[in-house]
Amino acid sequence: xxxxxxxxxxxxxxxxxxxxxxxxxxxxxxxxxxxxxxxxxxxxxxxxxxxxxxxxxxxxxxxxxxxxxxxxxxxxxxxxxxxxxxxxxxxxxxxxxxxxxxxxxxxxxxxxxxxxxxxxxxxxxxxxxxxxxxxxxxxxxxxxxxxxxxxxxxxxxxxxxxxxxxxxxxxxxxxxxxxx
Numbered sequence: 237x238x239x240x241x242x243x244x245x246x247x248x249x250x251x252x253x254x255x256x257x258x259x260x261x262x263x264x265x266x267x268x269x270x271x272x273x274x275x276x277x278x279x280x281x282x283x284x285x286x287x288x289x290x291x292x293x294x295x296x297x298x299x300x301x302x303x304x305x306x307x308x309x310x311x312x313x314x315x316x317x318x319x320x321x322x323x324x325x326x327x328x329x330x331x332x333x334x335x336x337x338x339x340x341x342x343x344x345x346x347x348x349x350x351x352x353x354x355x356x357x358x359x360x361x362x363x364x365x366x367x368x369x370x371x372x373x374x375x376x377x378x379x380x381x382x383x384x385x386x387x388x389x390x391x392x393x394x395x396x397x398x399x400x401x402x403x404x405x406x407x408x409x410x411x412x413x414x415x416x
Contacts, residue, residue, distance in 0.1 A: 282408075285348045288341070289404040292357055295341040296397055299334040299364060306331060306371070314381055324375055328368075335368045353407055356400040363389065363396045 309327040313320035342361035346354040367389040374381050 281348065285353070285404075286408060288344045288348050289353065289408070292338075292341045292345050292360075293401065293404075295334070295338045296360070296364075296400075299331070299338055302330040302334045303367075310371075310381070313375065317378065321375065321378075328372060328375070331368060332372075335365060338364060350407065353400070353403050356396070356403040360393075360396040360400045363393050367393060 306324065306327045309320060309324040313324040338361055342357045345357035367386065370382050370385055370389060373379070
């Protein structure tokens with residue numbers, strides 16, 4: 237092999253090596269950019285989940301405060317349905333507002349997920365809605381107050397709210413994992 241052919245072959249190997257290195261560097265840079273994007277999105281989503289979970293829990297607290305305000309008017313209503321009905325219906329208005337707000341907050345939790353938290357929030361919202369509907373229906377249709385059913389739903393409300401708290405805490409405490 238003469239020196240000219242060896243030089244050309246050496247140059248060709250150098251060019252192929254340089255092109256191969258450039259391709260590998262390009263692929264690694266693309267992968268790194270995609271990984272950084274995925275990590276940033278994961279952080280963003282985690283922040284949104286944190287915000288939505290806290291807002292939902294705040295909504296449950298607001299509901300509980302509004303619920304506390306109906307017990308005295310309810311007692312009056314049960315003692316004298318005719319005289320106490322108007323005051324009790326007025327006391328139900330803030331509870332209706334909290335119920336509507338809880339609906340929006342539950343939908344926002346569902347948007348950021350994951351499925352476990354979304355299901356827990358929906359189950360919590362449904363249970364709270366059942367309580368409102370029970371009380372509202374009895375008063376609005378002038379039927380006897382469903383004391384046993386309300387006590388049962390109140391107990392369920394505590395259980396499903398606790399389940400949501402545990403689900404959201406578990407999600408927030410779990411460290412993010414790289415996605416590939």
